[in-house]
Amino acid sequence: MAQHIRFIASLIALSLCLPTLLSAHDNPLRTLRAAAVNNDDDDGQHGSVKGHVVTQDGRPAAFVTILVKGTDPSTRTKGTTTAEDGSYQLRHLPVGEHTLVVSFVGLQTLEQAITIQPGQTTQLDLTLQETARQLDEVQVRGYKSANQVPVSVGKVAIKPMDLPQSVAVIDRDVLDRQQTLRLSDVLMNTNGVYVMGTTGGYQEEIAARGFAFNSSNTFKNGARYNNSAMPEISSLERVEVLKGSSAILFGNVAAGGILNLVTKKPRFDGGGQVAMRVGSFGFYKPSFDVYGGITQHVAFRLNGTYENSRSFRDEVNGERIYVNPSLLIKLGNRTEFLLEADYLKDNRTLDFGIGAINYAIPDLPRNRFLGTSWGYIRTEQASSTATLTHRLTDAWQVRATGSVQRFNNDLFGTNRPNASNQLIKTNGDWVRGLQRTGINETYWIGQVDFTGNVSTGRIKHTLLLGADADQYRTNTTAYNPLAVYDTVNVFNPAKFRLRQDIPTLTTRQLTEAPINRAGVYVQDLVALSEQWKLLAGMRWSYQQTSSTVTTLADKKATTATTFDDAFTPRLGLVYQPRQTTALFVSYANSFAVNTGVDIAGNALPPSFINQYEAGIKNDLFNGFLSANATVYQIRNSNLAQTSLQNGNTNTNIKELAGEVTSRGLEIDVKSKTMQGISFLAGYSYNETRYTQSNTFVVGSLLRYNPNHTANASVFYTVQRMGFGKGVQLGLTAFYMGERVAGRSTRVTVANDAYRLIPLPAYTQLNASVGYVKTRYAIRASATNLLNALSYNVHDDNSINPIAPRQVSATLSWNW
Structure with a gap:
């Protein structure tokens, strides 16, 4: 972890030192600081410009450089780069005529005149040509629909x-x-x-x-x-x-x-934000976000936050720190280097909820806490990612990415209710035991992707060729549990005198679980015509999974290693009767690595999962509304389950005797903004069942999955001139249908005590209001307005109620 902290510190120091190293005569930070003064576009002397940049074929042009041309000290270093969706914004430009210089590798450099109006934001959408001929005019386009922006x-x-x-x-x-x-x-x-x-x-x-x-x-x-x-x-x-x-x-x-x-990316236009959020139950969260150009070719971004909160749950609290620096370097007309890092430290009270009694959720207050006040879960997570993008030609690009992540976790507190055969009795008495686990994980990945466009006659190809390799190194330390710590009554916490001391638990075993993976893949989107497109691809994957369990008392170790490889194909056909409508069908295959062995002691092969999908996508009302519908079936026809051969009861000995089938429907609707109004909505139906099993009841539902979910949000921004301009209103509704938790009934066990726990459906309604100006914003929100009650449940031993009605407010300042 120390090396990640040093890396982040070095990156921040580099951001501060680069102006001196890379510019001996001109210090753009001085200009940025000067621009930060009196930069309110509402002062009558300044305005803004924003829009989207796309290529000739309508695709978003990401990381395009946009500079303000001229020698005026107030604008000479003004500039930005487009985001991955092609969007950009330049703020605090002096009123009058300016010239924007728009450039990117492989695209024709464009100079476009723009008139800045006092206190106004001018919309300017640009299309860059990919040919070398001189531009005669600029094409203006509106915002793209949800079906036009790649992910x-x-x-x-x-x-x-x-x-x-x-x-x-x-x-x-x-x-x-x-x-x-x-x-x-x-x-x-x-x-x-x-x-x-x-x-x-x-x-x-x-x-x-x-x-x-x-x-x-x-x-x-x-x-x-x-x-x-x-x-x-x-x-x-x-x-x-x-x-x-x-x-x-x-x-x-x-x-x-x-x-x-x-995450947020570096930007060449200088700016930033500081904000403070406060809310119910003692919540407060200051944050900051700073970005800007260090030189014409180097930009940075640094954002972070601190969070401190109590909870609607008694004695539960949390604290977290987060920082996210990044640096973008344009190494030439064809090459960019993006360096990103982040660090998270999260400490909070361990809270496994209220537990179940005879597979039923007891009627307890939502704030009832059954753990110890000193129990904790402490997590540190850090990552570093470097991405090098180089355009080989106007049609081909290579992107190489390397990333490393560290994850450390220390959990110490009471067992889950009903764990370790300590069930909550009908009268509410529960014998609490203690547990502790430590996890130390390091993850590396390297991947290279070649993408490009070629034509074979009248047929166009969008190609992807790539390879990746990654490694997990996960070490888990288990401690000797304490079977009996004390006894609590879930209905009457005052019934027993509860312990407050913190015992010392000794280490029991270390499990080392390295995973090595590698893969190569190729994919081609073939435009057979304007109406028909075929997507086809194949991946070969290799995975080595090991596990070494060492008993720390006697240092005895056992090791098991499995090797798996798989081919996973993908095939899809798209028919577009017109540019605004697409119908598609697809088939894809994936695999899941299995643990355990077969009846002969051999490692189990992976399970292969087949998915079929069909749908329709529509852009309606001149692109104002995107409306999509999808139906699917996913089937794992060789699910690993405990082998029943020869009366086997060892759950590590398995056979591919099960089958799970998931079927569903999804509907998505999303609009662009018109006259200040926008909305999004969706509905999904899913049914996931055991369709073949030697262990569980055939036809029974898989746990945790709702049959129905639905969502709808509507947003309105006042656009008329006057004090009310900038007022934003929002309303969001979310419906979670009925689902089940608990434990699936086993047909192989006589008088099986396992039962499923039905969880009630609920609707959560949230509201928001804001007043947004150029330099500041005030926002407030209220969640779960109806104070709906339901639970998130794992098995029958971690039953956590959803949060009640809460309110929060945020004040932010921009420059």
């Missing part, structure tokens, strides 16, 4: 309209308007992707289409991210979701989809 996690710039797969993107504007704090808040906007549990109160377990996401399904800037800690939302530019199988791109991932967190 970066797809590795190649394919518009969602051309992709035979369901895609969802939640951008920064929605995150700000809704005042999102946790990933669960973000996922209220993504139907079919949901939080399935909040074990211990320190993580949010995610699932989609009936399949749980693990760390292999969660990404940050395209690199795998350990989701055992709650990610920091304030640092995100957007959240991307690719639903369904993405095994061809990333190898061993669950079938439900992948989630990519995209």
